[in-house]
Amino acid sequence: MSERLKNRHVLLTGAGGGIGLAVAEACIAEGARCSVVDRAVAAPEAVRALQQQHPDKLAYIAADVTDTQAIAHMLAEAKVAFGPIHTLFNNAAVFDLAPLLDSDEASFDRLFAVNVKGMFFVMQAVLRHMVEAGTQGASVINMASQAGRRGEALVSHYCATKAAVISYTQSAALAMAPHGIRVNGIAPGVVDTPMWDHVDSLFAKAEGLPPGEKKRRVGLEVPLGRMGVPADVAGAAVFLASDEARYITAQTLNVDGGNVMS
Ligand SMILES: NC(=O)c1ccc[n+]([C@@H]2O[C@H](COP(=O)([O-])OP(=O)(O)OC[C@H]3O[C@@H](n4cnc5c(N)ncnc54)[C@H](O)[C@@H]3O)[C@@H](O)[C@H]2O)c1
Numbered sequence: 057m058s059e060r061l062k063n064r065h066v067l068l069t070g071a072g073g074g075i076g077l078a079v080a081e082a083c084i085a086e087g088a089r090c091s092v093v094d095r096a097v098a099a100p101e102a103v104r105a106l107q108q109q110h111p112d113k114l115a116y117i118a119a120d121v122t123d124t125q126a127i128a129h130m131l132a133e134a135k136v137a138f139g140p141i142h143t144l145f146n147n148a149a150v151f152d153l154a155p156l157l158d159s160d161e162a163s164f165d166r167l168f169a170v171n172v173k174g175m176f177f178v179m180q181a182v183l184r185h186m187v188e189a190g191t192q193g194a195s196v197i198n199m200a201s202q203a204g205r206r207g208e209a210l211v212s213h214y215c216a217t218k219a220a221v222i223s224y225t226q227s228a229a230l231a232m233a234p235h236g237i238r239v240n241g242i243a244p245g246v247v248d249t250p251m252w253d254h255v256d257s258l259f260a261k262a263e264g265l266p267p268g269e270k271k272r273r274v275g276l277e278v279p280l281g282r283m284g285v286p287a288d289v290a291g292a293a294v295f296l297a298s299d300e301a302r303y304i305t306a307q308t309l310n311v312d313g314g315n316v317m318s
Pocket residue numbers: 069070071072073074075076093094095096119120121122147148149150170174199200201202243244245246247248249250251252
């Protein structure tokens with residue numbers, strides 16, 4: 057590794073596992089210190105294992121991103137742990153599906169609370185801090201999805217929340233450009249994580265498939281021939297956080313094996 061993030065402080069939400077934790081691992085390998093945030097009070101086992109390898113480079117912070125007070129506490133704890141934040145990896149999200157005519161208010165509220173409200177107010181709090189601190193090389197990476205670029209009959213709310221992530225990324229990039237802060241997004245396709253285990257079980261119920269079958273099918277449809285793994289997304293995240301991406305803002309990068317084109 058080339059220490060592209062040497063001495064940088066990266067704050068990652070929803071990083072107790074899946075893509076977020078893989079990105080934290082890659083950032084640490086590039087020299088960063090990471091504030092890893094998730095909603096569980098105690099650090100998940102995989103986070104503790106990474107922390108044992110890098111005790112002075114990882115702090116775990118419990119916060120629910122739907123709670124604006126918890127966001128303020130999260131930010132305060134992160135600053136105490138590692139000082140000013142250089143990069144926000146704004147990643148926490150939840151998934152649900154239902155036929156459009158049956159989808160209910162509770163599912164709508166939960167998805168928009170985490171994926172849009174949580175995403176926006178975490179970003180706003182961290183951007184205020186970045187502007188105040190005048191952090192050099194500061195940037196935000198919001199986790200969108202291929203779902204934000206198209207509709208899906210069973211997945212309307214999740215698709216809408218991810219379209220909102222792409223839209224906020226564009227507006228925030230323009231608002232922050234005068235401060236020299238970049239705001240970009242990443243739109244993965246299908247990545248094998250705990251979220252996809254949940255997606256698979258929901259599709260199994262909705263489409264009468266055996267467990268694992270939906271995963272198998274979506275993997276075959278990817279032009280590069282397989283589902284992604286969390287580490288496939290990490291390289292793009294490190295690149296967008298690094299100075300190599302210093303002239304890139306307001307973009308949402310597809311990291312999907314070509315899936316959005318298929
Ligand atoms: N896995 C995929 O195929 C895929 C595809 C496109 C986009 N994405 C996006 O990538 C990101 C990471 O997804 P993943 O697959 O690693 O999912 P994941 O479920 O493994 O990780 C998401 C994390 O967010 C946390 N979280 C949920 N609600 C929270 C809250 N209120 N406060 C704090 N943390 C909360 C969860 O505890 C979990 O650890 C998400 O934004 C997701 O929408 C994933």
